[in-house]
Amino acid sequence: MTTTPTRTDDYLEVRGLRVAFGDFVAVDGVDLTLLQGQVHFLVGPNGAGKTTIIDALTGLAPGQGVATHGGVNLLGKPSHRIAALGVGRTFQTATVFEELSVLQNLDIAGVRHRSRWSQLRARREVPAEVSAAAETIGLTHLLDHPAGVLSHGQKQWLEIGMLLVQDASVMLLDEPVAGMSAEEREETGELLRRIGHERTIVVVEHDMDFVRRFADGVTVLHAGRVLASGSMDMIRANPEVQRVYLGQTTEGAA
Known part of the structure; x- marks a missing residue:
């Protein structure tokens, strides 16, 4: 499915x-067009450059070239500036504040959208954006629980919820379903579909069953370069992809 962007800042x-990194080239001349309304997957063997691309797009690795979002080149900008431009990410291990409640984690994520006065004065109710995010990620009933008691999958959903509160229009998710149960993987896929209509969602993933079920677009990387890009059907039919990657994954992946 291809969706034409309706806002220039959402792709x-x-x-x-x-x-x-020194003499080692981890990513070499990668071109990507990542559109609003799509759940786009980056796949490939270990060491293909998938996470490094996300690191470069979020200011955690030195990148050369152009990565344009909202008319601004992200490359070379510090992480906090990139986040302020609406580009957010998650990590393979969820980076939530485990000693704080689910509500507090979501509340902290929304600080930059509030005035200094609203940050200082005590609030008697849950901010609307926090309430909406909690409902979207299915954690409303756990708002008062410490994030540390959440399951692995719920922590990943909380991290996605924090990006929702930040109003990230581009979300870069690094192996979000790794270690999840089958039920959690399914719920995560449905969550990505729900939030992806008005955002650009980019997922690094090795679970090809998950990719097959939820991908609108797929880019296969190998040795830091794009091997192929297109729909899942196109990727599965590509002989070079089968040789380099799909043949190395679970039996029948191609």
Whole structure:
């Protein structure tokens, strides 16, 4: 499914992305067009450059080239500035404040959208954006629970909820379903579909069953370069992808 962006800040265009660490080139000339309304997956063997691309797009790795969002090149900008431009990410291990409640985690995520006065004065009710995010990620009934008692899947959903509160229009998710139960994977896929209509969702993933079920678009990376890009059907039919990647995954993946 291809959806034409309706707002220029809700897609990400990457051209000639290169990331090098000394003499080692981890990402070499990657081009990506990541559209609003799509759940787009980055797949490939270990070491293909998937997470490094996300790191470069969020200021955690040195990137050369152009990565345009809202008319601004993200490359070379500090992480906090990129986040302020509406680009958010999650990590393979959820980075939530485990000693704080679900409500407090979501509340902290929304601080930059509030005036200084509203941050200082005590609030008698849950902010609307926090309440909406909690409902979307299915954690309303756990708002007063410490984040540390959540299941692995729920922590990932909380981290996604924190991006919702931040009003991130581009979400880069690094292996969000790794370690999840089958039920949690299904719920995560449905969550990505729900929130993806008005956002650009990019997912790094190894679980090809999950990719098959929920991908609108797929880019296969190998040795830091794009091997193929298109629909899942196109990717599965590509002989080079089958040789380099799909043949190395679970039996029948191709």
